[in-house]
Amino acid sequence: MSALKDAVGRAVDGLADELEALSHRIHANPELGYQEVKAAGWLSDFLTAKGFKVEKGVAGVETAFRATIETGEGPTIAILCEYDALPGLGHACGHNVIAASGAGAGAALAAVRAELPRGRIQVIGTPAEEGGGGKIKLIEGGVFKDVDCAMMIHGMDRYLLHQDLLGIVRVNFDFTGKAAHASVDPWEGVNALDAVIQTFNAISALRQHVRPNARIHGIITNGGAAPNIIPEAASATFYVRAATLDYMWEVYRKVLACAEGAAHATGTELRIVRIPTVYEPLKSNKTLLGLFKANLGRLGIPEEVSDPTRLGSSDIGNVSQVIPAIQPYIKIAETGTAIHSRAFAEAALKPLARQGLVNAAQTMAMTTVDLLADPALVHRAKDEFAASR
Numbered sequence: 001m002s003a004l005k006d007a008v009g010r011a012v013d014g015l016a017d018e019l020e021a022l023s024h025r026i027h028a029n030p031e032l033g034y035q036e037v038k039a040a041g042w043l044s045d046f047l048t049a050k051g052f053k054v055e056k057g058v059a060g061v062e063t064a065f066r067a068t069i070e071t072g073e074g075p076t077i078a079i080l081c082e083y084d085a086l087p088g089l090g091h092a093c094g095h096n097v098i099a100a101s102g103a104g105a106g107a108a109l110a111a112v113r114a115e116l117p118r119g120r121i122q123v124i125g126t127p128a129e130e131g132g133g134g135k136i137k138l139i140e141g142g143v144f145k146d147v148d149c150a151m152m153i154h155g156m157d158r159y160l161l162h163q164d165l166l167g168i169v170r171v172n173f174d175f176t177g178k179a180a181h182a183s184v185d186p187w188e189g190v191n192a193l194d195a196v197i198q199t200f201n202a203i204s205a206l207r208q209h210v211r212p213n214a215r216i217h218g219i220i221t222n223g224g225a226a227p228n229i230i231p232e233a234a235s236a237t238f239y240v241r242a243a244t245l246d247y248m249w250e251v252y253r254k255v256l257a258c259a260e261g262a263a264h265a266t267g268t269e270l271r272i273v274r275i276p277t278v279y280e281p282l283k284s285n286k287t288l289l290g291l292f293k294a295n296l297g298r299l300g301i302p303e304e305v306s307d308p309t310r311l312g313s314s315d316i317g318n319v320s321q322v323i324p325a326i327q328p329y330i331k332i333a334e335t336g337t338a339i340h341s342r343a344f345a346e347a348a349l350k351p352l353a354r355q356g357l358v359n360a361a362q363t364m365a366m367t368t369v370d371l372l373a374d375p376a377l378v379h380r381a382k383d384e385f386a387a388s389r
């Protein structure tokens with residue numbers, strides 16, 4: 001397979017200018033989750049031009065797509081693209097690089113189509129990773145039903161094969177009290193802001209008693225209208241994260257108890273509105289990660305040391321709970337650059353990001369070649385997945 005891997009590597013090199021231009025175009029036109037009309041359109045056009053059959057709006061999600069090439073009966077390997085931006089910060093998560101590298105891996109495989117082992121390659125456009133849970137809608141819509149293995153990359157300040165992702169549940173607390181003049185008749189009022197503040201204080205006390213990899217963080221979304229009015233309405237939003245779903249729900253119940261206690265103490269009414277989308281923890285797959293690592297090694301890239309305390313969440317976690325799926329990290333920024341920062345948004349345009357894009361596309365294309373060439377590896381990945389349930 002090594003000649004074929006060399007060929008996909010060269011194909012990516014040949015596409016590098018086009019891929020970088022695609023990445024920059026997406027970066028210059030940041031679109032929020034489920035509004036990525038331009039990005040989804042450019043990626044679909046690119047993949048169509050490279051010989052893919054592209055279905056737009058899969059699973060009823062307008063800005064999702066599935067691009068397929070088929071070389072006969074064999075495994076179905078999916079390469080996932082993200083392309084949503086962050087409010088106010090543009091592409092500070094570098095999803096422009098994820099998009100271009102996924103499309104580039106697909107295009108490189110299409111370029112050697114005649115030599116490819118039998119199977120199916122799908123480049124799947126997954127919108128709204130930043131909170132909207134696009135992959136969850138695609139799972140529910142059956143997009144991953146016939147996929148054997150999936151992979152994607154994420155930009156980072158270093159190369160990492162695997163970093164755990166936490167499950168996350170999000171909840172809004174709306175407290176209702178009674179308005180009154182804050183100086184003339186404060187005793188007539190029922191203070192909804194006090195309930196929010198007591199919720200924060202109770203959660204701060206809870207924090208000592210949760211496991212180190214759990215996270216609880218919130219903001220006040222409504223703190224009242226004016227200082228001379230006892231706030232009759234106040235609200236907060238909290239995110240609760242943990243390494244397992246069981247523990248996430250356990251901590252979530254304790255967080256609800258904090259808000260209920262605050263409502264009781266202040267005499268306010270509490271409405272709890274849970275955001276239905278839950279991101280699940282990332283299940284790792286040693287078989288797929290081993291292939292990815294070996295291919296990174298072919299490019300002369302060693303894996304760097306991960307920091308197990310840097311923990312986020314993503315809807316790739318949900319995909320990894322239904323099929324074998326991996327999300328290695330590719331260096332696209334100088335070491336020490338934090339994601340979701342303005343510095344990371346700038347980095348996602350620089351030569352280091354181009355290098356990361358090329359390396360990512362090559363590694364994903366080579367890993368796909370491995371899986372198509374030896375379906376026993378696909379079975380091994382699936383057996384490992386089933387055993388770790």
Ligand SMILES: [Zn+2]
Pocket residue numbers: 093130340
């Ligand atoms: Zn992000």
Ligand SMILES: [Zn+2]
Pocket residue numbers: 093094095129154
């Ligand atoms: Zn991201």
